[in-house]
Amino acid sequence: DSGVTQTPKHLITATGQRVTLRCSPRSGDLSVYWYQQSLDQGLQFLIQYYNGEERAKGNILERFSAQQFPDLHSELNLSSLELGDSALYFCASSPPSGTSGGLAKNIQYFGAGTRLSVL
């Protein structure tokens, strides 16, 4: 168990709909990352938050948005869903800079993922 919790595990919805994926990071971790894994693709970085603030953006569509709340949990909102949005969405967290653990700066601990199916 990585300590990162993602809900729900599975989500089935229709095109045009909006969904929210939730992530609770490991205790003490300030950074949250969101990734998308489509069929036959690696993990595509979407966005990173650090202590409530957006820190980095990757290949995130304008229809997608995220936020990190004061209690450090994060939500990824996907709207106007299309068939091609069907994928596994992973959340990861990492310790604050300077934490013991060697390269703690970017060892990311992943949740089990949310499988989104858009029909």
Next chain:
Amino acid sequence: DQQVKQNSPSLSVQEGRISILNCDYTNSMFDYFLWYKKYPAEGPTFLISISSIKDKNEDGRFTVFLNKSAKHLSLHIVPSQPGDSAVYFCAVRGLSGGSNYKLTFGKGTLLTVNP
């Protein structure tokens, strides 16, 4: 344009033999290299890493080799065990604006270790 390539989508080896997983990258500015393992229905888990100032790092049955001149990374597992069967992702760390780092992942290699 893929910055991290794992050219073998799959690899099958016999239990007890060596498994060698390969990864190529394009940017010489990457400073840390990691391997993650992923079982079905689970998230990726960190396995082993290496800094760009080293060329080898060993942890039990797992050894990572870095050839900076060739921009090539490999993971050796010896001896391979059936429980090692999983998807292995190579990841590289680089700067993403200011002092912020980000990981870029390869597409993964499915390792199957046959009893």
